[in-house]
Amino acid sequence: MTKKKVSIEDVAKRAKVSITTVSRVINNVSTVSDKNRIKVEEAIAALKFKPNVSAQRLARGINNAIGLVMPGYPGIFHSYYAVELIRGIGHACEAARMDMVFHITDGNNPINSNNVDGIIFADIIENRKQVEAALATGTPALIINNQVEDLNVSYIAVDNTAGGATVAEYLTGFGHKRIATITGKLSTQAGAQRYDGFKAYLDQHNEGIRDEYVIEGDYSRRSARQAAEQLLELNERPTAIFIASDEMALEAITVFMENGLRVPEDISVIGFDDNPACLFGPVALTTVRQPLFQMAEEAVKTIVGIISQKVKTEVKTVLLPELVVRETCCPPKNRA
Amino acid sequence: MTKKKVSIEDVAKRAKVSITTVSRVINNVSTVSDKNRIKVEEAIAALKFKPNVSAQRLARGINNAIGLVMPGYPGIFHSYYAVELIRGIGHACEAARMDMVFHITDGNNPINSNNVDGIIFADIIENRKQVEAALATGTPALIINNQVEDLNVSYIAVDNTAGGATVAEYLTGFGHKRIATITGKLSTQAGAQRYDGFKAYLDQHNEGIRDEYVIEGDYSRRSARQAAEQLLELNERPTAIFIASDEMALEAITVFMENGLRVPEDISVIGFDDNPACLFGPVALTTVRQPLFQMAEEAVKTIVGIISQKVKTEVKTVLLPELVVRETCCPPKNRA
DNA sequence: CTGAAAGCGCTAACAA
DNA sequence: TTGTTAGCGCTTTCAG
Numbered sequence: 001m002t003k004k005k006v007s008i009e010d011v012a013k014r015a016k017v018s019i020t021t022v023s024r025v026i027n028n029v030s031t032v033s034d035k036n037r038i039k040v041e042e043a044i045a046a047l048k049f050k051p052n053v054s055a056q057r058l059a060r061g062i063n064n065a066i067g068l069v070m071p072g073y074p075g076i077f078h079s080y081y082a083v084e085l086i087r088g089i090g091h092a093c094e095a096a097r098m099d100m101v102f103h104i105t106d107g108n109n110p111i112n113s114n115n116v117d118g119i120i121f122a123d124i125i126e127n128r129k130q131v132e133a134a135l136a137t138g139t140p141a142l143i144i145n146n147q148v149e150d151l152n153v154s155y156i157a158v159d160n161t162a163g164g165a166t167v168a169e170y171l172t173g174f175g176h177k178r179i180a181t182i183t184g185k186l187s188t189q190a191g192a193q194r195y196d197g198f199k200a201y202l203d204q205h206n207e208g209i210r211d212e213y214v215i216e217g218d219y220s221r222r223s224a225r226q227a228a229e230q231l232l233e234l235n236e237r238p239t240a241i242f243i244a245s246d247e248m249a250l251e252a253i254t255v256f257m258e259n260g261l262r263v264p265e266d267i268s269v270i271g272f273d274d275n276p277a278c279l280f281g282p283v284a285l286t287t288v289r290q291p292l293f294q295m296a297e298e299a300v301k302t303i304v305g306i307i308s309q310k311v312k313t314e315v316k317t318v319l320l321p322e323l324v325v326r327e328t329c330c331p332p333k334n335r336a
Numbered sequence: 337m338t339k340k341k342v343s344i345e346d347v348a349k350r351a352k353v354s355i356t357t358v359s360r361v362i363n364n365v366s367t368v369s370d371k372n373r374i375k376v377e378e379a380i381a382a383l384k385f386k387p388n389v390s391a392q393r394l395a396r397g398i399n400n401a402i403g404l405v406m407p408g409y410p411g412i413f414h415s416y417y418a419v420e421l422i423r424g425i426g427h428a429c430e431a432a433r434m435d436m437v438f439h440i441t442d443g444n445n446p447i448n449s450n451n452v453d454g455i456i457f458a459d460i461i462e463n464r465k466q467v468e469a470a471l472a473t474g475t476p477a478l479i480i481n482n483q484v485e486d487l488n489v490s491y492i493a494v495d496n497t498a499g500g501a502t503v504a505e506y507l508t509g510f511g512h513k514r515i516a517t518i519t520g521k522l523s524t525q526a527g528a529q530r531y532d533g534f535k536a537y538l539d540q541h542n543e544g545i546r547d548e549y550v551i552e553g554d555y556s557r558r559s560a561r562q563a564a565e566q567l568l569e570l571n572e573r574p575t576a577i578f579i580a581s582d583e584m585a586l587e588a589i590t591v592f593m594e595n596g597l598r599v600p601e602d603i604s605v606i607g608f609d610d611n612p613a614c615l616f617g618p619v620a621l622t623t624v625r626q627p628l629f630q631m632a633e634e635a636v637k638t639i640v641g642i643i644s645q646k647v648k649t650e651v652k653t654v655l656l657p658e659l660v661v662r663e664t665c666c667p668p669k670n671r672a
Numbered sequence: 673c674t675g676a677a678a679g680c681g682c683t684a685a686c687a688a
Numbered sequence: 689t690t691g692t693t694a695g696c697g698c699t700t701t702c703a704g
Contacts, residue, residue, distance in 0.1 A: 007681055018691045023683060031689060048473070050450040054393035055681035058696045063390070077419045078613055087413055090438070101435065102426070114386040137384075221616045251616065254590070258618055277414055280557045280587065282594055343697055354675045359699060367673060391697035394680045 006049045015043040026051055065099035066303060067116035069130065071123060072104040079219065080247060080275040081292065085122050085144065088296025096304055105130065113139045118303040120144060123188060140306040144299050146189050147318070154306065156299050156317040158290045160190050163321040164197025164242075167270055167288060170323060171240045172206050174331040176268065179206065180213035180238035182227040182248055184272075194244050194272065213238055217248055224248035228255035239332035240268035246275035246287055253328070257282065268329040272321075284326035291319055342385045351379040362387055401435035402639060403452035405466065407459060408440040415555065416583060416611040417628065421458055421480065424632025432640050441466065449475040454639040456480060459524060476642040480635050482525050483654070490642065492635050492653040494626045496526045499657040500533025500578075503606055503624060506659060507576045508542050510667040512604065515542065516549035516574035518563040518584055520608075530580050530608065549574055553584055560584035564591035575668035576604035582611035582623055589664070593618065604665040608657075620662035627655055 008026075012019040017036050024032050025040045032040075043049070057063055068089050076082045086102070093100040103111040110130050111119060118140035121131055134141045135153060143155040171179055181198060184191030195214075202209045215230060217223040224243065228251070231238060243249040249271030253263050261267055263283055271278065274289035298317065305311035344362075348355040353372050360368050361376045368376075379385070393399055404425050412418045422438070429436040439447040441463055447455060449469075454476035457467055470477045471489060479491040507515055517534060520527030531550075538545045551566060553559040560579065564587070567574060579585040585607030589599050599605055599619055607614065610625035634653065641647035 005681090009681080019682080020684085020691055020693095021689090024690090027683085029684095033689060036690085050448050052394070052681050053448070053451045054390040054399070055696090056683075057390040058388070058394055058698090059681075059683040061683090061696065077413075077423050078416075080414075083413045083419075099437065102438075104426075112386050112389070115389045221613065225616055254618055257593075277557065280561055282590055341697090345697080355698080356675055356700085357673090360674090363699080365699095369673060372674085388697050391680090392699075394682085395697075395699040397680065397699095 006047045008049070008051070010047055011040065011043045011049050014047065015039040063099075063115055063117050064097070065101050065116045066093060066300060066307075067101050067103055067111045067113070067119040069103045069105050069111050069119060069121050069127070071127065076104070080273055080277065081219075081245070082122070084292035085296045088293040089120060089300055091293075092297040092300035096300060098300070098304070113137055117307045118142070120299050120303060121146075123190070140303055142299055142303045142306070144295065147316070152314055154302060154311075154314045154316060156295055156302065156315075157319070158190070158295065158321050159318050160193035160321070161197035161200075163272065163288050163290070164194040164199075165201040166197075166321070166323050167242045167272075168198045168201035168205070171242065171268065171270065171329070172202070174240070174268065174329065176240040176332050177206065178213070178236060178238045178332075179209060179240045179242070180215075180231055181209070181242040182215050182217045182224060182231075182244060182252065184244035185218050186216050191244060198242055217244065219245050219248060221247060221251040224251040225255055228252035232256070232259055232261075238267065240270075240329065242270050242272075244272050246271040246273040246278040246285055249285055249287070249328075250278050250281050253281065253283065253285075264328045264330040265333065268332075270329055274324050283328050286326045286328045287324050288321045289324050290321045295319060341388075342383045344385070344387070346383055347376065347379045347385050350383060351375040399435075399451055399453045400433070401437050401452045402429060402636060402643075403437050403439055403447045403449070403455040405439045405441050405447050405455060405457050405463070407463065412440070416609055416613065417555075417581070418458075420628035421632045424629040425456065425636055427629075428633040428636035432636060434636070434640070449473055453643045454478070456635050456639060457482075459526070476639055478635055478639045478642070480631065483652070488650055490638060490647075490650045490652060492631055492638065492651075493655070494526070494631065494657050495654050496529035496657070497533035497536075499608065499624050499626070500530040500535075501537040502533075502657070502659050503578045503608075504534045504537035504541070506661075507578065507604065507606065507665065508538070510576070510604065510665065512576040512668050513542065514549070514572060514574040514668075515545060515576045515578070516551075516567055517545070517578040518551050518553045518560060518567075518580060518588065520580035521554050522552050527580060534578055553580065555581050555584060557583060557587040560587040561591055564588035568592070568595055568597075574603065576606075576665065578606050578608075580608050582607040582609040582614040582621055585621055585623070585664075586614050586617050589617065589619065589621075600664045600666040601669065604668075606665055610660050619664050622662045622664045623660050624657045625660050626657045631655060 008019050008022050012022045021036055022040050024030055025037050090100050105127055113134055119134050120142050122144040141153055145157045147157050183195045186192050199209055215227040217227050243252055249269055253269055256263055256267055263269055271285050271287040274287050278285050302315055344355050344358050348358045357372055358376050360366055361373050426436050437452055455470050456478050458480040477489055481493045483491055483493050519531045522528050535545055551563040553563050579588055585605055589605055592599055592603055597603055607621050607623040610623050614621050638651055
């Protein structure tokens, strides 16, 4: 009933070889005679031996772990965005046989960079200092979805500006004039860029965007509901609306329908994310896909490269989001 | 640029004391003179020293980590249930200053019980063997939400049978006769118990439940949509329906509304979970709350007790779920 | 109250 | 191809 500890030494004894040989077969490095290898493998199996990871890490001088630090906003685990990132990073870490140590930060309490070989920062908002601190100690670091140009640090991000512009182009292409938006948090770079790209296009190709057509959301359903209701009260209702996340878009659509509007006949809606959970709503949502999962995977590949010194200089990657046309957008009705 | 390593020895040198003394202040054990303590603390601060966790673990012979193993069904991260558990366990681990190593299992590839001091199994389905293996090596283990009576193992679970019965009682209390249900996965104990409790009550107090009124779902929105549509096609539509998760309930309500039904006037709906994300739908959902987060916290407290030998024998805890009345249930209309 | 010294389990030169 | 040996950074007796 007590926890017995099988060590490499026990294996060595049973197989009648040195612990070095055992170590070698564990790590299958250099050459071990087949005869010994088999003996060792048998002993390992018989004893159910599992290496002590702490000892390995200590001896190797590496942690075999990468840290993921994320801001700890409430509901983070209910955000498609955050969860996809976590999934992707977890997945890639597993493939790289690395631990992922997940660290939710409030901006202070920094991660112990001593226990990880590198750190991935997702959406630095208030924790720029942490990034700088990591860089200062020479800890490999990488930032997801924030294009920081004034620091010698790698990042991998989605081109949210282009994404916003794509939406604007698509909507104006239908002939929409009264175009509104429910933005994401404008204090995040992603949210701001999405809006900026959208607005910039409209300024150039439409006739700008009215102030009353711009409402800031915070990615929550609740904020989307409020915003949608607010939009509905306007004298001149918009005929199309860009909503900065699929989940918000879905909630807005629900509000519209509750009020007797049809989507897209009465109002076109386009989201952002390509959240598969939003595929089974009342109508299939037109949206913009960001390759979150792949971005996360790419992030760990990159940082692993940095850790292993394969990559010498910062790598700054920008991925293009992609329009996904489904059923929630159409030309405006001709009774404006 | 290269990663410098500050060790306990550097601190000792700078503070002009032995490494033992440094170790003592790090762990604030036994007594250290104020004079020395201050010197050491200064040195630690000046050097930005952080203990090497692997070395600590190795020396102490403990891992300071608890493992969480969950079945790796697709969409796990989008499940309110799973995510609440993860959150709660993560939170409690942080409080207990333990790492949480998260292990998604496919039923095989067991967790390396060598790297954790104890293992929490959430929803063992096909991985009973893993639990037995852990038990066999004397690794402290605990199971969440599965009442396994035939193993000497601790568990903490919600009384799903009682939950199902509560729902049945509530619905029949309104005078409903045509009561349907969209169940969870019946292959999980929780799903089965929920249904069993529900059905048992109906058998005793109503007049049982018709076969055509029972549809098995799998917690996905898609399955809920299908089930709801199927129910709508029946000659005699049910007047009330118990749906085994809030998310499914929300999807079903959407389907009902799309078909011109009013909730609850035309059809009463009650969910299960008390998922806050379902608060902002078209109507506030009546549901049953399971204390997921607290259950998770309790789980780590318990296993920490087991690990530290404070707890000698298995502890089997069953929590009662609680009815949360909101707006989606009312008596049936009198035109049956 | 303090320090010397013996490991914790493993890896990695270095020899053989 | 194999084994010897010196650590990795820290905790913890055990003397002092």
